[in-house]
Amino acid sequence: MRNIVLRANDGADHVISVAAASLCKTVASLLQDLEASKGEDTDPLIVPLPNVCNCTLQKVLGFCEQQRAFDELCTASPAAQQADLTRQIQAWQMEYMQVSTDELYHLVMAAHYLNVPRLLDLCTDAMAERIRGKSxxxxxxxxxxxxxxxxxxxxxxxxxxxxxxx
Amino acid sequence: MPLKRERSSLQCLVSQLQDSPALAALPVEIVQQIGSHLDTKQRACILPLVCKSFREACEPQAVGNLWSHLALSARTLRTDAEQPYEERLSWVSSRMKQAQTMELTCSESSLTDQTLQDLAEAFQASHRLRQLMLRDVLPDMLCLASGIPCLEELSLADIRSKDTDLGQPLQALSRLAKLRRLSISMSDGMFIGDWPDWSQLRNLDSMVLRGSQGYMFPWGAPPAWFAELGKLRSLDISYAGYKEVPAAIACLTQLTCLRLENNCFRTAAAQGQPAENHAGRLLPLKYLRVLSLGSWVGPIPAALRTMTLLEALSIRGELPYDADEEGFQVEEPNAGEQKAVLPAQCNQLRAIRTLRLDCFSDMKILPPQILQLTSLQTLDLSNTGLSSLPEGFVALKGLEELLLGACRFQSVPADQLRQLPALRKLDMSRNSDLELQQLAMEDLMWLVTGLQSIYVDKLQNRAWSQGSLPGLAFLEEAAAAYQERQEQRSGASKLDNQPRQGSAQAADSHGSAVERDVEVRAIWERDAWLRKGQRKVVMRMNTVKTVPVSLDVYLSNKLRACARKCAAC
Structure with a gap:
C-alpha cells in the first residue's frame, strides 16, 4: 500500500496510507491533481496543509485510520456481526470525542478544511451535545x-x- | 472562510488554556450543521441568542441545512396565541421550504379549516421535502400530504376517526407518484373497506398498512392494481382481519418481505390441493426472505418449501382471545393427536436464521424437521405444549436464542442446553410447573454465568434458597469464576470498582428499611450485573416476597468486603 506525507503548518510530517488519507476529500483531490502532473513516481508525495496545526492533524489522521480499519472490518465480517461492530465503532467514537471545547473547535475547523464529512458530522454532533439543554x-x-x-x-x-x- | 493561522503545537496547547473568541468566527455552514443536531425548539429559541454569527446562521434566508429536519406541533399554528397568526405562519412556511424531513404532530382538533388550507399551501411550496411524518392525524388532514411534489417517504402514524372506512380519504395520496415508502397505522376501529386506487404509486418500495387492534371484520380484498407495483419489495398488512391470504399477493412475485400479522387465517384441516387452498397464493413468492403470518389455524402451508431464501419465518397459531380478561380458561388441547405443525419439506430452508412458531398449543413434540435447520440462530416456541426437547436438539449448534416461555416444561433441560455453544438467551418463564430444586449446582451456575440473559421464574428463589444461604455462596462462586475469567482475559484485573463501591454504600444506607426485599433485589440485580461485567442478567423477581433480614446484613457485609478487595487491588 502506498503512503503519503501530510505536513502540518509547523512543518511536522505525518506518514499515512493513501487509503486512509482519501477520507479527507481535500487531500484526495489534491492527490489527484499532483498525480496527474507528476505521473508515476516512487517518492512519497508531500502534501502541505498550512491551515492545520500539528496536534489537530494527528487527531484527524487517527480518525481516518481508525475509520478505514472499521470500514474494512465492516465489509469483511458477516451480516450477523454488523450490529456488534456498530456498537464497537460507536464506543470508539465516544472515546475519541472526549476532548476539550477548544480542541473540538480546532478539530471541527480541520474537518471542515480537509472535508472529512464523517468527522465533521461527529464533531458537530459533539458540539450540539454540549449545547443541548442549555440557555x-x-x-x-x-x-x-x-x-x-x-x-x-x-x-x-x-x-x-x-x-x-x- | 478558511482560517489563516500559523501555530506551533505548543501555541496550540497554550491556546487551549485561554478563552476562545475564535468560536464566534465559526463558518455559517458549521453553525448550521451543529444546529441541525438540535431539536427544533432549541434551534429556534436558544441558538440565535448565543451571539451574532449564530443568529446569522439561524436566519431563514441563510442557505444551508439548519432546517433540513423540522419537528413541529400543529399547536404552533393555533389561532388563540399572543403572537399574530400571520407571523407564525410565515415563520413556519419559510422553514418548511428548507426542510427535507418533517414531523408534524396534529394533536386534537387544533387545526381550523383556514389553518389547514394555509398549511397545505406551505406544503405545496416545500420543494425540498422528501420525508414527512404526520402524527395523530384525522382523515381530512391527508390533503396536507397529497400536494407535496417530491415526497419519497410518508408515514401517517395514528389515524383516528371512529369506525371509519379510510379508503376514500386515502385516495388523496394517489398523486404522490414519487413515493417510495409508505407507512400508515390506524386506531379507533378504522379500516380499509373500499381500497383507494394507487396504481400510480409505481415507485413504492415498501408499504406498511396496520389496522386498528380491536377491529375484527376483514378489510376489502386488495384490488388488482397491486400487480402493477413492480418495485414493491416489502409489504405489511397487519390487523386487517383477513381470513384468507389475499389473492392479489400472488402477483407480487418480487417481494422479499411479507408480513400479514394478526389476521386470522384458517386452512381446512383436511389437506386439499395446495393450489385450491388460499395458502397456495404464497407459492409464487420465491424470493421471500422474511415471512410473517398470524394467526394461522390449521396446517401450515406447504408453499413454504419453495421459499429457499427464507431467513426469518414467523407463524403464530391461534391466539387465546382476551387472555387477560376474567373468566378466561385455557382450553386443554385434545389429548392424543399431534398435528403436523410444519410441512415435511421444511428441511429445505437452508438459509433460515429465525424461526418463530408460537401459540401452537397442540404442539407437544418438536417437529423433527426443525432439527435439520442447522443455520437457526433464534428459535421461538413460546406458548406451545412442549414439555421436553427431543434427543437430537444439540444438532442446532448455532442457536443463540431459545424462547420456551409459557410451555409445559417441568425442569430445565440443562444437560442438552449446555451443549449449545452459542446460546446466550434463554426464556423459560411462565412455565407454571417448572421446578428448579432438582437442578444440579453446576447447571445452576451455568444458567447464571454462561448466558447473557435468562428469564426463568423462581430462579433466584433457588439461588437464595431461604435460610441456609447456599445460594449466596453460589453467587460468590459465580462471581469469583467470572472474575478469574476476566483476569485471564485482560492480564491484570481492571474491574471498575467505582460502581461496586457505590452499591456497597447503597447497601449500607438501607439500614432496616421496610421494603427490604425490594432493596435487596435492587442491590442483588445491580451486583449480579456488575459481576457479569456489563452483561445484563434479567431474572423475574415476582415470586420473591420476603427475604430474611440476616440475608440483607450478610449481603451488605459481603459487598463491603468485596469493595475493599477491589480498592486494594
Missing part, C-alpha cells in the same frame, strides 16, 4: 464567547420566537 448564557460560557448581541436585538429575537417556547 444562551450557558452556551456562551461553555464555548467561552462574549455576548455580542445588544439587549434590543435579543428582545427582537425573543419576540419573534416567543410562540415556539410554549
Amino acid at each position: 444562551p448564557a450557558q452556551v456562551r460560557e461553555c464555548f467561552g464567547l462574549k455576548p455580542s448581541l445588544s439587549p434590543e436585538e435579543e428582545e427582537e429575537i425573543r419576540r419573534s420566537n416567543l410562540w415556539a417556547l410554549n
Whole structure:
C-alpha cells in the first residue's frame, strides 16, 4: 500500500496510507491533481496543509485510520456481526470525542478544511451535545464567547420566537 | 472562510488554556450543521441568542441545512396565541421550504379549516421535502400530504376517526407518484373497506398498512392494481382481519418481505390441493426472505418449501382471545393427536436464521424437521405444549436464542442446553410447573454465568434458597469464576470498582428499611450485573416476597468486603 506525507503548518510530517488519507476529500483531490502532473513516481508525495496545526492533524489522521480499519472490518465480517461492530465503532467514537471545547473547535475547523464529512458530522454532533439543554448564557460560557448581541436585538429575537417556547 | 493561522503545537496547547473568541468566527455552514443536531425548539429559541454569527446562521434566508429536519406541533399554528397568526405562519412556511424531513404532530382538533388550507399551501411550496411524518392525524388532514411534489417517504402514524372506512380519504395520496415508502397505522376501529386506487404509486418500495387492534371484520380484498407495483419489495398488512391470504399477493412475485400479522387465517384441516387452498397464493413468492403470518389455524402451508431464501419465518397459531380478561380458561388441547405443525419439506430452508412458531398449543413434540435447520440462530416456541426437547436438539449448534416461555416444561433441560455453544438467551418463564430444586449446582451456575440473559421464574428463589444461604455462596462462586475469567482475559484485573463501591454504600444506607426485599433485589440485580461485567442478567423477581433480614446484613457485609478487595487491588 502506498503512503503519503501530510505536513502540518509547523512543518511536522505525518506518514499515512493513501487509503486512509482519501477520507479527507481535500487531500484526495489534491492527490489527484499532483498525480496527474507528476505521473508515476516512487517518492512519497508531500502534501502541505498550512491551515492545520500539528496536534489537530494527528487527531484527524487517527480518525481516518481508525475509520478505514472499521470500514474494512465492516465489509469483511458477516451480516450477523454488523450490529456488534456498530456498537464497537460507536464506543470508539465516544472515546475519541472526549476532548476539550477548544480542541473540538480546532478539530471541527480541520474537518471542515480537509472535508472529512464523517468527522465533521461527529464533531458537530459533539458540539450540539454540549449545547443541548442549555440557555444562551450557558452556551456562551461553555464555548467561552462574549455576548455580542445588544439587549434590543435579543428582545427582537425573543419576540419573534416567543410562540415556539410554549 | 478558511482560517489563516500559523501555530506551533505548543501555541496550540497554550491556546487551549485561554478563552476562545475564535468560536464566534465559526463558518455559517458549521453553525448550521451543529444546529441541525438540535431539536427544533432549541434551534429556534436558544441558538440565535448565543451571539451574532449564530443568529446569522439561524436566519431563514441563510442557505444551508439548519432546517433540513423540522419537528413541529400543529399547536404552533393555533389561532388563540399572543403572537399574530400571520407571523407564525410565515415563520413556519419559510422553514418548511428548507426542510427535507418533517414531523408534524396534529394533536386534537387544533387545526381550523383556514389553518389547514394555509398549511397545505406551505406544503405545496416545500420543494425540498422528501420525508414527512404526520402524527395523530384525522382523515381530512391527508390533503396536507397529497400536494407535496417530491415526497419519497410518508408515514401517517395514528389515524383516528371512529369506525371509519379510510379508503376514500386515502385516495388523496394517489398523486404522490414519487413515493417510495409508505407507512400508515390506524386506531379507533378504522379500516380499509373500499381500497383507494394507487396504481400510480409505481415507485413504492415498501408499504406498511396496520389496522386498528380491536377491529375484527376483514378489510376489502386488495384490488388488482397491486400487480402493477413492480418495485414493491416489502409489504405489511397487519390487523386487517383477513381470513384468507389475499389473492392479489400472488402477483407480487418480487417481494422479499411479507408480513400479514394478526389476521386470522384458517386452512381446512383436511389437506386439499395446495393450489385450491388460499395458502397456495404464497407459492409464487420465491424470493421471500422474511415471512410473517398470524394467526394461522390449521396446517401450515406447504408453499413454504419453495421459499429457499427464507431467513426469518414467523407463524403464530391461534391466539387465546382476551387472555387477560376474567373468566378466561385455557382450553386443554385434545389429548392424543399431534398435528403436523410444519410441512415435511421444511428441511429445505437452508438459509433460515429465525424461526418463530408460537401459540401452537397442540404442539407437544418438536417437529423433527426443525432439527435439520442447522443455520437457526433464534428459535421461538413460546406458548406451545412442549414439555421436553427431543434427543437430537444439540444438532442446532448455532442457536443463540431459545424462547420456551409459557410451555409445559417441568425442569430445565440443562444437560442438552449446555451443549449449545452459542446460546446466550434463554426464556423459560411462565412455565407454571417448572421446578428448579432438582437442578444440579453446576447447571445452576451455568444458567447464571454462561448466558447473557435468562428469564426463568423462581430462579433466584433457588439461588437464595431461604435460610441456609447456599445460594449466596453460589453467587460468590459465580462471581469469583467470572472474575478469574476476566483476569485471564485482560492480564491484570481492571474491574471498575467505582460502581461496586457505590452499591456497597447503597447497601449500607438501607439500614432496616421496610421494603427490604425490594432493596435487596435492587442491590442483588445491580451486583449480579456488575459481576457479569456489563452483561445484563434479567431474572423475574415476582415470586420473591420476603427475604430474611440476616440475608440483607450478610449481603451488605459481603459487598463491603468485596469493595475493599477491589480498592486494594
